Amino acid sequence: MNHWLEFFVHWASSLGLNYGFLLDAYPRSTLAQGALTTLWLCLLTIIGSLLTGLGLAALLTSGKRALAVPARVFIEVTRNTPTLVQLYCAFLVLNMLLNQAVGTANPLTPFAWVVIVISLHKGAFHAEALRAGIEAVPAVTLEAARSLAFSNRQLLWNVQLPLALRFALPSLINNLIDLVKMTAVASAIAVGDITYSAIMIWTQSDNVLELMILLLGFYGLLSFIVNCVGRYLEARLRMPGYGH
Amino acid sequence: MAIESVCMALLQWSPALIAGFGQNILISLLAIGLGTVLGLLVGMLALSPWRLLRLPARLWVQVFRNAPWLVLIYFTTYVFPFEIHVGSAYIPFPDWVKVTIGLALPASANVAEILRGAVASIPGTQWEAARSLAFSRWQIAVSIIMPQCLKRMLAPWMNLYAVVTMGTALASLVGVHDVIDTAQIASNTVNLTGFTVLVYLSLLVLFFAYCYPISRLTQRLERRYAFY
Numbered sequence: 468m469n470h471w472l473e474f475f476v477h478w479a480s481s482l483g484l485n486y487g488f489l490l491d492a493y494p495r496s497t498l499a500q501g502a503l504t505t506l507w508l509c510l511l512t513i514i515g516s517l518l519t520g521l522g523l524a525a526l527l528t529s530g531k532r533a534l535a536v537p538a539r540v541f542i543e544v545t546r547n548t549p550t551l552v553q554l555y556c557a558f559l560v561l562n563m564l565l566n567q568a569v570g571t572a573n574p575l576t577p578f579a580w581v582v583i584v585i586s587l588h589k590g591a592f593h594a595e596a597l598r599a600g601i602e603a604v605p606a607v608t609l610e611a612a613r614s615l616a617f618s619n620r621q622l623l624w625n626v627q628l629p630l631a632l633r634f635a636l637p638s639l640i641n642n643l644i645d646l647v648k649m650t651a652v653a654s655a656i657a658v659g660d661i662t663y664s665a666i667m668i669w670t671q672s673d674n675v676l677e678l679m680i681l682l683l684g685f686y687g688l689l690s691f692i693v694n695c696v697g698r699y700l701e702a703r704l705r706m707p708g709y710g711h
Numbered sequence: 712m713a714i715e716s717v718c719m720a721l722l723q724w725s726p727a728l729i730a731g732f733g734q735n736i737l738i739s740l741l742a743i744g745l746g747t748v749l750g751l752l753v754g755m756l757a758l759s760p761w762r763l764l765r766l767p768a769r770l771w772v773q774v775f776r777n778a779p780w781l782v783l784i785y786f787t788t789y790v791f792p793f794e795i796h797v798g799s800a801y802i803p804f805p806d807w808v809k810v811t812i813g814l815a816l817p818a819s820a821n822v823a824e825i826l827r828g829a830v831a832s833i834p835g836t837q838w839e840a841a842r843s844l845a846f847s848r849w850q851i852a853v854s855i856i857m858p859q860c861l862k863r864m865l866a867p868w869m870n871l872y873a874v875v876t877m878g879t880a881l882a883s884l885v886g887v888h889d890v891i892d893t894a895q896i897a898s899n900t901v902n903l904t905g906f907t908v909l910v911y912l913s914l915l916v917l918f919f920a921y922c923y924p925i926s927r928l929t930q931r932l933e934r935r936y937a938f939y
Contacts, residue, residue: 547873547922548915549880552891556911559898563907648779655781655884662782675789679782687777 484677494668501664502685508581508650508660509689513643515586520593520639524631525623527594528601538594545591550584551652557584558656581653589646596638600631633704640697644690651686661685717905721913724897728910731890732917738807738889739876742814746875747868749815750822757823758830760848768823775820780813780878787813788885807889810882818875825867829860866932873925877918890914 472489479486488494526538545553558580565573575583604627612626632639654663665678756768775783787809794801833856841851883891894914898907 543923543926544915544919547877547926548918549877551880551883552911552914552918555891555894556915560908560911563904567904644777648777651779651781652881662779662785666785669789679786679790682782683774683778683786686779686782687774690777 479677484680485674486677488668488672488674488677494672497664497668498661498681501659501661504578504658505650505653505660505662505685505689508578508585508653508658509647511582512585512589512646512650515582516589516593516642516646517639519586519590520597521628523590523594524597524601527598528623528627542591542594545588546595550588550649551655553588554581554584554652554656577656577658578653581650581656581658585646585649585652589642589649592642592645593635593639596635596642597628597631599638600633600635601627603634604630633706636697636701636704640693640701643693643697647689647693648686713903713905717903717909720897720901720903720906721909724893724901724910727893727897728890728913728917731888731893732921734807734887734889735876735879735882736921738811738814738879738882738887739872741811742818742879743872743875745811745815746818746871747822749819751826753819754823754826757827758852772820772823775816776824778817780817781881781884783816784810784813784881784885787816806885807882807887810879810885810887814875814878817878818871821871822868825864825871826860828867829863830856832863833859862936866929866936869925869929869932873922873929876922876925880918890917 476486476489489498523538523542526534527542529535558577562573562575562580565575601623608626608630609622612622617626650660651662653660654666657663662682665682669675669678753768753771756764757772759765759768788806791804791809791812794803796802837855838851841855846855879889880891882889883895886892891914894910898910901907901910
């Protein structure tokens with residue numbers, strides 16, 4: 468491991484890039500910790516956003532105005548305001564109110580707030596994709612299922628969602644790649660993700676360019692992995708004659 | 712009593728907030744302008760029949776679409792110099808210009824993709840028909856394909872503009888004095904719980920009031936130009 472690292476540092480220095488800090492234990496562990504935090508953040512928000520999206524899509528297509536209108540308002544507000552402002556509204560406003568109410572017993576850390584805000588934010592985008600998928604299910608399919616005495620919930624869970632998922636998968640994956648990139652805003656409220664650790668390192672030693680290339684590579688790799696998983700799922704779930 | 716003083720404070724700070732939001736809008740307009748020009752150039756290169764031109768354009772699109780916007784903004788802020796040395800004069804290179812460039816880079820990659828999608832949506836038979844009428848490649852692109860593409864590009868382009876506008880919120884993180892920075896200063900100065908709540912909510916309202924009409928218009932255009 469160390470051997471390869473030294474080799475890499477040597478090779479990069481021949482290109483004029485000074486990656487010497489990677490051989491130093493402290494910055495290296497900071498970066499590794501940051502990368503791990505980003506991975507956790509991505510994993511938790513992917514799960515959270517998909518669940519939120521599912522819930523919102525179910526509300527939107529429920530056919531009941533009392534459920535659909537609040538969901539629609541939430542989605543429009545979420546889609547048309549910056550994530551950073553939402554994060555501040557949650558962390559600086561709600562968290563402050565919570566702190567005033569319960570004092571130091573406040574269970575929510577900055578990390579938890581980022582997970583909540585990004586899950587809700589991307590959930591709104593997932594919901595739109597899923598709604599389009601649910602609405603694309605042919606009416607005859609629904610009639611056929613209804614004539615087989617499926618209840619509304621069974622209809623959604625067993626007929627509409629499996630078909631909607633296939634239809635919406637490309638845009639869901641697109642949203643998830645966006646989500647991976649969005650986790651960088653966590654650094655704004657001092658969650659120690661990889662962007663934050665990079666900032667911490669380059670304020671101490673002047674190596675912005677090297678760290679930037681490292682960051683771009685890291686996020687590129689993460690979105691590439693999400694993309695590959697998406698491609699695999701698309702191929703796996705493909706039903707001949709339906710969807711793309 | 713408390714509510715009154717909070718509202719008075721908001722009224723007092725509102726000119727500063729509006730001025731900050733003006734900075735955001737200026738950044739977003741310049742970024743989308745620069746991004747569109749760059750993106751159309753890159754997009755045209757990506758459609759070129761020569762591999763040597765196509766490859767760098769592809770690389771540009773891949774790199775800038777897959778990087779987080781925040782990281783690109785940090786990139787342009789910290790990598791570019793504070794001032795440019797031209798002859799004997801030093802021209803300052805302000806932070807907000809760097810942020811504009813940082814937003815224009817991903818915008819250009821997205822514009823290039825929008826162009827690619829629009830061109831791909833024009834049936835290939837049109838190229839063949841025009842070719843058989845002895846149009847040159849350039850003539851086909853300019854007088855047959857582009858006019859149809861413009862219409863199809865309008866809706867996604869406006870969508871991109873809304874996204875860029877929301878991206879300007881990140882400018883506050885690198886020290887640009889924009890609306891969010893102003894709100895933070897205001898909330899720290901006034902230091903009232905009610906005011907803090909109100910000032911951050913007004914941020915949401917400001918951005919929503921600006922972006923929601925754009926998104927509505929985009930939906931209308933999408934429906935009008937729907938081609939399937």
